[in-house]
Amino acid sequence: MGAAVIDDVLVIIMLAFAMSFGGGDVSLGGVILKKIIFFVTAIIIGWKIVPPALEQLAPLRVTQTVISAGLITCFIFAYMAEIAGVAPIIGAYIAGIAISTTDFKHKVFEKVETIGYAIFVPVFFTSIGVTAEFIGLGGYIWLAMVLTIVAVLAKLVGSGIGAKLAGFSWKSAAGIGVGMAPRGEVTLIIASVGLSSGLIADKMFAVIVIVVLAATLVTPPLMKVFFSRT
Numbered sequence: 001m002g003a004a005v006i007d008d009v010l011v012i013i014m015l016a017f018a019m020s021f022g023g024g025d026v027s028l029g030g031v032i033l034k035k036i037i038f039f040v041t042a043i044i045i046g047w048k049i050v051p052p053a054l055e056q057l058a059p060l061r062v063t064q065t066v067i068s069a070g071l072i073t074c075f076i077f078a079y080m081a082e083i084a085g086v087a088p089i090i091g092a093y094i095a096g097i098a099i100s101t102t103d104f105k106h107k108v109f110e111k112v113e114t115i116g117y118a119i120f121v122p123v124f125f126t127s128i129g130v131t132a133e134f135i136g137l138g139g140y141i142w143l144a145m146v147l148t149i150v151a152v153l154a155k156l157v158g159s160g161i162g163a164k165l166a167g168f169s170w171k172s173a174a175g176i177g178v179g180m181a182p183r184g185e186v187t188l189i190i191a192s193v194g195l196s197s198g199l200i201a202d203k204m205f206a207v208i209v210i211v212v213l214a215a216t217l218v219t220p221p222l223m224k225v226f227f228s229r230t
Contacts, residue, residue, distance in 0.1 A: 046098030
């Protein structure tokens, strides 16, 4: 889980720089300075302000105060990221890390998970399906197949070696590596941001969607093989 979080953090930081260059800001010094200011400000606020604020709001006799405060924090951080020219997902991610340092993290997670899966997640995946253009994609099927194989093998080898170094058997390590393959939510978010920013073409976005779906579908049979007792 820790490796997955680090992987996502590095990718969204790279996305922030890619969006800046894609938007025409080619000054490397300016881009780095802008991102540093945002990350330093967001981290300080998340570290020094968010936890005490939640502590002060929790005792109030208002329905779901902590949950409301958590959602407001998420939206504020996402808006800050948008203003700084960074993907809103990065701001929301930092907000989540800030809330996770408090004693209310489990309560916020349980409530927000319900709201997310009831409203935001279905809307997001529906928008992905509507945005993807699969017409005329026949010539790209081979590319989707190759990328799917590469994606599964990369997780199998990378995470598998890490699990082996942590003391797991080769079979269990391979199973853990395969289990990392269907982690496609952040991939789809980043792909949709790249599409809206003009960093990737419509066809490539559709290919990425196919790769995520294919990696998700092949994972259960592979996990059954690696985690079987026979």
